[in-house]
Amino acid sequence: MRPDERPSSSRTTRSSSAPSRTAQSPCVGSASLSRTVLVTAGTAAFGASVWAALDRSHDGLSLLLVAFALLAVGAAWLERGPDSAKELALVATLGAAAAAGRVFFAAIPGVQPVTVIAVVAGAALGRRSGFAVGAIAAFVSNFFLGQGVWTPWQMLAWGACGVAGGLAASLLRRRVALAVFCFVLGLAFSAFMDVWNWLAFYDQHTWQTFVAVHARGLPFDLSHAIGNVVIAFVAGPELRRLLDRYNRRLHAEVVWA
Template sequence: MRRLLVVAVVLLGIALLTNDGALATVLGAAALVCAGVAWFESGTDSTRELAVIATLGAAAAAGRVVFAAIPGVQPVTVIAVVAGAALGLRAGVATGALAAFVSNLFLGQGIWTPQQMLGWAACGAVGALLAPALRNRYVLAAVCFVLGLLFSASMDVWLWYGFFPHTVAAFTAVIGRGLWFDLAHAIGNVVLALAVGPELRRMLDRYGKRLRTVVVWA
């Protein structure tokens, strides 16, 4: 864990010192990913929790690959949010980050991977923070709609800052070019959240109770 934190600090320091926008964003995102992994490793060592996180991450990744033919539409946001709401902050963050990394093994790894891992990890964190409200199907759909827009906007801003001139015209062009894909992501989230969100939440709630159950032998 300490080594990962040292790596994170070094990467962040280089990111702050460099004048290259693309390099700065990649190193900054990688630093935060390293810090997140270190934080995850410092948690409870539950093989059952790790198993369910791995399963959710793999399911989200598989869904993203399956929906790849429809630009912007994928289930990662909804699954990460529900995982965070039902299983807690650690599980939500890990599910989102893992889904991004695993799905990119099939869709293509690149300098965008750390940024996507951070974005979907943040979606899992929001799910954990808003857990009580997300029991309502329509609130869940609304939150996933907003997170879809924010995730896509964060990727657009990353693209603009790292690879385009830092001008209003360039920023407007990047946002405009990605607008339809951003809306597809958000609307797809609404459809998936309304269709399967509450059912997935109830299933994970039951599993979460089993994870937290402590058996005491007399």
């Protein structure tokens, strides 16, 4: 090689999840501890808000606890670094889109796209992101549809739909499988909210009163489930592929050799 020649550089990509050989500094340990404290505090606050929501007179307290939980978990998410900030921005955007869809379809009883979007987010981005999308969508949309003691329970229910999507990610690539899964989760979401309604508004907690509560809301439950099927068929796989591509780009890094 002549003196005036320089070795050419080649660019490759590798997953950011590859193990690092760098020594862990005290700052990294401190950041990990702060994330643990924030997540623990946020989880405890959210659990307390769900409990407080069983009493109709504690709606203000339950919403305050929810706000604290969102701030704590969001701060913990940002502590993970620049990639986590990008992921959080995507999750917030998906949550806002799901909330907007819920508000837009509010005139049609039971039709709520939040379930499908949370499931697809969980399948493409992971259980943590799926839970966050569902919870954010419930919290934001209720600023337009009405906040109350039901908000923490809706956040928990739609967040659980996102977690379920993450657990069943490998099974949800086909349109029919996704539609059936969202149909079942639509019924499960409604049944979960019936439990809250039964616990919060009825003095006698018997099977008879629960069956009465569930039967009264069954037409809306079926509307929710059928709406999920339609939305999943129309846009589910396309949204999944879009988020899969973004997720691969988000967790890849460029290495110059």
